[in-house]
Amino acid sequence: MKSALAFILLAQSLLVGQPAEVRPPRQGQGQGAAGRQPQGGSAPARPGQGPGVVGRLIQGGNASSAIEAILGNYRQALKESQRGMFVLLDLDNGSLLPGFRKLLQEEGMAELKLGIRHVRLGVEQTDLEDYLVDKYSWQLGPRWAFIDPNENCLAQGSDIPDAKTLADQLDRMGVQSPVRRIRDYVRRYPDNVDGRLALLNMLWSIAEERTRGELGANNLTWGQNYGRLQFTAGYRRTARINEMLRVMNADEEPLLLSTEKDLKIWTWWADEFDRLMASGQWLESDFTFSNSDDFLDAHSAIVKNIYKKRIGLVEDALRRWPGSDRLWEIWLHMALVLGDRPAKALMNTLAPMPDTVPGTWPPFEAKMILVQQARRSGDWRSVRDLLWDSWTQFSQTISSLQRRINIREMYGQENQMILSSQTFRAQWQQLMDPLIESLLRLGDIGSADSIVAQLKEYAGSGALSDLAAAVAVRCDMPQVAARWKND
Secondary structure, rough: HHHHHHHHHHHHOOOOOOOOOOOOOOOOOOEOOOOOOOOOOOOOOOOOOOOHHHOOOOHHHHHHHHHHHHHHHHHHHHHHHOEEEEEEEEEEOOOOOHHHHHHHOOOOOOOOOOOOEEEOOOOOOHHHHHHHHHHHOOOOOOEEEEOOOOEEEEEOOOOOHHHHHHHHHHOOOOOOOOOHHHHHHHHHHOOOOHHHHHHHHHHHHHHHHHHHHHHHHHHOOOOOOHHOOOOOHHHHHHHHHHHHHHHHHHHHHHOOHHHHHHHHHHHHHHHHHHHHHHHHHHHHHHOOOOOOOOHHHHHHHHHHHHHHHHHHHHHHHHHHOOOOOOHHHHHHHHHHHHHHOOOHHHHHOOOOHHHHHHOOOHHHHHHHHHHHHHHOOOOOOHHHHHHHHHHHHHHHHHHHHHHHHHHHOOOOOHHHHHOHHHHHHHHHHHHHHHHHHHHHOOHHHHOOOHHHHHHHHHHHHHHHHHHHHHHHHHOOOHHHHHHHHHH
């Protein structure tokens, strides 16, 4: 019975943990070095070592099988990259790697979307290191190279190169940007919506990565990098909701890129987005911001200006389709980035269907921003009115569960599972916390007591008492806080 209840309460709150970082090779990544073919046979063995890779392959045995596996993986990665990848033969301290990562985010290189195979000299993958040194007759020491899928070395060096020079060199050798291919396709077929969305998604990904590299993690005040985690479909929505709430509750404004950097990083995406909106293709397509969890466009003044120019188109569409989740999601993302879009003015122009279920209007996305704007202006009556029907629905749901299963008889660990679930924490932030605060500030302590008591019945005391008490402290009601904490 406990398992059944846990399943009901936590069905949409299953977090798949952040995957362990995997060192390349990965598709689209590369290594680099322009090389020369050895002059007859393999290079001599290094001092203090036995035969080189070629010699051990000839000798056969277990060593030969291991080498073949390493080289097989390496060659497979080259083929999967389609255009090639950079290879870094680096010192143990990885001195080349940070500089090369930065290089791949610079203008000219970023749109190539090439990757890196990193080999630390004398520490790991020694057989691959030996193979590369033998094959291209390289001198021992740190080196980078770009290797194409046929193992031809197209560029190489020991120092980190200039981004534009390297990009031009690779272009002359036929290493073409996937962005350029899609852009050329869109020019030929301007009415093809799939092509325009593909280009927009590529440019977004590049702009996000370059923004992270330019500002650094400490200055990405609005980003939690949810896109780098793996989620079930239900949890991805919960994670995005939590991030939206964090953005709305942030007191600080996001740090803006310099004008020069903004032009280089976001102009291409902003121009394509502007064209999509102006053409009307955004409305007939499945365009959405749903995978853009970090709000890194908030660091761009260029993007904000485009949103300010085009958000009216989304609002006009909402007046025709007020129940569209996709339109509300687009509007909410743009409104959050702009920061000052009045939601109440928009809601006053919308007409819900006559059979709309109480608690489902305004739609969830609109309700989030309406509540936040009302809280900031001190309009606690509006906060209560916006959330009361939603609380009534939630209350009826948990009462129905309690009629079938006495949660008080469950083990404390089960209650803790409810409290720690991502779904409940999102519900607390979205619904219970602001509703309880509004009731306290309006002087309706009895209703606030009733909500806290029912939540304790549902999820146990413990941590929930602390959450409720924190709201009372925020409202300067220490006696209520002490009572909720000690009951």
